[in-house]
Amino acid sequence: MNILCIGGGPAGLYFGLLMKKQDPTHRVVVVERNRPHDTFGWGVVFSDATLDNLRAADAPTAQQIGDAFNHWDDIEVFFKGRSVRSSGHGFCGIGRKHLLNILQARCRELGVELVFETEVTDDQALAMQYGADLVIASDGLNSRTRTRYASTYQPDIDTRQCRFVWLGTHQTFDAFTFAFEQTEHGWFQAHAYQFDAHTSTFIVETPESVWKAHGLDQMSQEDGIAFCEHLFARHLDGHRLISNAAHLRGSAIWIRFPRVICKTWVHWQDLPDGRRVPIVLMGDAAHTAHFSIGSGTKLALEDAIDLCETFAKGGSLADVLQGYEARRSVEVLKIQNAARNSTEWFENVNRYTGMEIEQFAYSLLTRSQRISHENLRLRDTTWLEGYERWLAERVGVPNPPQPVPPMLLPLQVRGLRLKNRIVVSPMAQYKAIDGTVGDYHLVHLGARAMGGAALVMVEMTSPTPEGRITLGCPGLWNDTQVDALRRIVDFVHGETSAAIGLQLGHSGPKGSTQRGWEAMDEPLPSPSGQPDAPPNWPLLAASAIPYGPQNQIPRAMTRADMDALTAAFVAATQRAAAAGFDWLELHCAHGYLLSSFICPLTNQRTDDYGGSLDNRCRYPLEVFQAMRAVWPADRPMSVRISAHDWAPGGNTPDDAVAIARLFKAAGCDLIDVSSGQTTRVARPVYGRMYQTPFADRIRNEAGILTMAVGAITEADHANSIIGAGRADLCAIARPHLANPAWTLHEAAKLQSHAIEWPLPYLSGRDQLYREIARQKAQPV
Numbered sequence: 001m002n003i004l005c006i007g008g009g010p011a012g013l014y015f016g017l018l019m020k021k022q023d024p025t026h027r028v029v030v031v032e033r034n035r036p037h038d039t040f041g042w043g044v045v046f047s048d049a050t051l052d053n054l055r056a057a058d059a060p061t062a063q064q065i066g067d068a069f070n071h072w073d074d075i076e077v078f079f080k081g082r083s084v085r086s087s088g089h090g091f092c093g094i095g096r097k098h099l100l101n102i103l104q105a106r107c108r109e110l111g112v113e114l115v116f117e118t119e120v121t122d123d124q125a126l127a128m129q130y131g132a133d134l135v136i137a138s139d140g141l142n143s144r145t146r147t148r149y150a151s152t153y154q155p156d157i158d159t160r161q162c163r164f165v166w167l168g169t170h171q172t173f174d175a176f177t178f179a180f181e182q183t184e185h186g187w188f189q190a191h192a193y194q195f196d197a198h199t200s201t202f203i204v205e206t207p208e209s210v211w212k213a214h215g216l217d218q219m220s221q222e223d224g225i226a227f228c229e230h231l232f233a234r235h236l237d238g239h240r241l242i243s244n245a246a247h248l249r250g251s252a253i254w255i256r257f258p259r260v261i262c263k264t265w266v267h268w269q270d271l272p273d274g275r276r277v278p279i280v281l282m283g284d285a286a287h288t289a290h291f292s293i294g295s296g297t298k299l300a301l302e303d304a305i306d307l308c309e310t311f312a313k314g315g316s317l318a319d320v321l322q323g324y325e326a327r328r329s330v331e332v333l334k335i336q337n338a339a340r341n342s343t344e345w346f347e348n349v350n351r352y353t354g355m356e357i358e359q360f361a362y363s364l365l366t367r368s369q370r371i372s373h374e375n376l377r378l379r380d381t382t383w384l385e386g387y388e389r390w391l392a393e394r395v396g397v398p399n400p401p402q403p404v405p406p407m408l409l410p411l412q413v414r415g416l417r418l419k420n421r422i423v424v425s426p427m428a429q430y431k432a433i434d435g436t437v438g439d440y441h442l443v444h445l446g447a448r449a450m451g452g453a454a455l456v457m458v459e460m461t462s463p464t465p466e467g468r469i470t471l472g473c474p475g476l477w478n479d480t481q482v483d484a485l486r487r488i489v490d491f492v493h494g495e496t497s498a499a500i501g502l503q504l505g506h507s508g509p510k511g512s513t514q515r516g517w518e519a520m521d522e523p524l525p526s527p528s529g530q531p532d533a534p535p536n537w538p539l540l541a542a543s544a545i546p547y548g549p550q551n552q553i554p555r556a557m558t559r560a561d562m563d564a565l566t567a568a569f570v571a572a573t574q575r576a577a578a579a580g581f582d583w584l585e586l587h588c589a590h591g592y593l594l595s596s597f598i599c600p601l602t603n604q605r606t607d608d609y610g611g612s613l614d615n616r617c618r619y620p621l622e623v624f625q626a627m628r629a630v631w632p633a634d635r636p637m638s639v640r641i642s643a644h645d646w647a648p649g650g651n652t653p654d655d656a657v658a659i660a661r662l663f664k665a666a667g668c669d670l671i672d673v674s675s676g677q678t679t680r681v682a683r684p685v686y687g688r689m690y691q692t693p694f695a696d697r698i699r700n701e702a703g704i705l706t707m708a709v710g711a712i713t714e715a716d717h718a719n720s721i722i723g724a725g726r727a728d729l730c731a732i733a734r735p736h737l738a739n740p741a742w743t744l745h746e747a748a749k750l751q752s753h754a755i756e757w758p759l760p761y762l763s764g765r766d767q768l769y770r771e772i773a774r775q776k777a778q779p780v
Contacts, residue, residue, distance in 0.1 A: 003027065523552060643691070691711075
């Protein structure tokens with residue numbers, strides 16, 4: 001096969017040498033526009049795991065790269081005049097030029113043809129010149145090939161918010177260093193690491209607004225570098241910062257990172273000579289990952305490894321390329337998701353600067369959500385246990401006998417002290433009769449209260465019969481319902497150390513629907529179709545907009561409707577207090593009545609309750625304030641919101657912060673941060689802890705306690721969220737349906753005894769801890 005690689009960066013060179021090694025009869029040509037020793041970066045970073053992949057693919061290349069690496073295990077964070085260092089991270093740095101020279105030499109050794117100083121302006125003409133059967137477009141971030149065939153590749157390029165400059169210095173660092181410096185206009189950060197005996201990479205980054213405020217956009221290259229030298233002087237120890245981009249003028253050395261995603265990676269091109277040739281994206285031409293997770297070169301090399309290994313397995317050219325794209329696009333997406341989290345952390349450093357350095361450093365280390373609490377324990381047990389003790393002292397648990405996992409730390413909210421940070425989410429059960437809970441709810445909620453969680457929430461409960469979602473949903477409009485709920489509250493208080501809360505809400509346009517295991521969110525069957533079925537009841541909403549094509553059109557609320565419903569919420573609040581609940585939550589999310597006011601897609605009002613965000617929040621705030629006025633002052637109140645409508649024209653995370661600030665000013669203690677379900681056109685992006693970033697933003701920008709919810713399934717998730725200050729509580733839903741004692745069992749997996757078990761269960765506890773300890777001791 002004749003193979004043409006356009007672009008002599010790591011992807012093109014490595015794929016070329018691997019294919020030539022695999023089959024010496026291949027003709028492989030790599031065409032590069034620059035000279036062999038040109039490069040415009042400094043050092044690149046690999047993890048120990050990446051180096052292992054290189055050894056498996058081509059041991060001689062990996063040996064040379066490994067011999068040239070500067071290896072370190074530590075990360076050091078400098079912030080507000082202090083530093084924190086943790087170990088066990090296992091990274092390697094190598095000069096980009098040295099890496100390219102190693103790959104070039106290995107290519108020559110294997111017989112790959114290298115063509116330098118050749119600008120490729122017509123890939124088709126070049127493919128015909130070399131008789132290419134396969135063209136690899138490894139022509140980098142600004143790929144001409146990707147641009148030429150954009151209709152096939154469908155690139156999505158997102159230019160990020162920070163400006164950064166890639167510099168070098170002869171100051172050497174014995175740890176991967178993150179240095180943060182504050183100016184009168186904002187924060188700058190440096191990412192620094194040594195890559196050879198005498199040189200380090202030194203990347204300086206700041207939000208574009210800060211960059212412009214300092215006039216860096218108007219400075220010469222020399223003046224901009226001098227600014228950075230002065231700002232980071234304490235870290236440079238008299239050494240200069242160096243640029244190897246003399247070809248750029250003025251502020252052009254400062255760039256914004258473009259995140260590249262391509263829908264497809266393979267384009268089949270009919271050449272003028274009559275042949276049909278695939279042109280395949282590889283490396284930065286296909287995808288980019290922000291430098292803050294150091295994975296760009298890793299991804300390029302692993303692209304090359306994957307495609308080469310796929311060829312080795314045989315099959316048609318089309319099948320090989322299809323398999324390559326399918327596998328690599330998934331793997332790259334995982335890295336890009338982590339990179340997005342990391343990018344956003346560095347774009348919003350100011351969000352976290354209220355933290356002390358201990359938590360700031362923990363937040364930085366776990367920013368991508370790929371490094372978790374227990375992963376940090378594996379890397380540096382001493383450091384993590386020290387952080388756990390520090391965190392415990394901050395919440396009033398001095399000198400614990402053993403370090404306490406963050407999820408098991410107590411939390412004080414008004415007069416209520418929660419024993420840990422785990423909450424059983426309010427989950428609809430559809431088992432009430434005439435709005436009244438019964439034995440099912442006693443067993444359901446009682447079991448979960450005995451299962452270790454600090455707070456157990458009763459599902460959304462309506463203040464009126466018409467405010468129920470389904471006929472099986474609970475209500476709180478009469479004394480019978482109060483008595484039934486008090487029975488459950490008394491059990492929880494009498495038999496467990498958990499607190500119990502109630503979520504009040506009105507279904508609005510999503511009411512009069514079927515139970516969850518029937519046709520969720522769809523209206524009740526027509527009586528004509530099922531004679532025994534009850535009729536649907538009339539619905540209320542902010543505007544006369546149905547939730548779906550089959551749902552009723554609700555009546556837009558009048559001022560009289562608002563007054564009546566506010567009074568019903570107040571009465572239900574008083575009944576909840578009489579029943580003895582410790583916590584009260586108002587449901588303003590998921591497309592229910594109060595959410596229909598907040599969401600611009602469902603609120604089309606032209607009065608004082610529509611239009612601007614302040615207006616759209618006006619009625620929900622009226623309800624909340626009326627409830628807060630009659631709810632006991634020493635008991636907490638929270639509000640659940642949809643922090644993202646996941647739909648064009650809907651509320652965004654920016655809006656969520658503003659909504660949280662409004663409720664905070666009204667006396668709300670905590671925001672329960674969910675998202676979506678406000679409209680059927682919503683398209684959420686699901687994933688592990690996918691809603692946690694919204695809770696993070698609200699907590700650290702609005703300055704209010706938050707509860708994270710959504711795809712939190714294990715203690716490691718909860719510990720990472722609480723430890724990093726992304727939220728103050730973690731609400732666990734589906735795992736608690738599967739396992740009422742989820743919290744106890746997750747604590748046992750950690751071998752932590754910082755949790756209380758019901759006395760009758762102690763023998764079961766001891767056996768569980770022994771069994772888990774035995775399993776951990778067994779060799780893998």
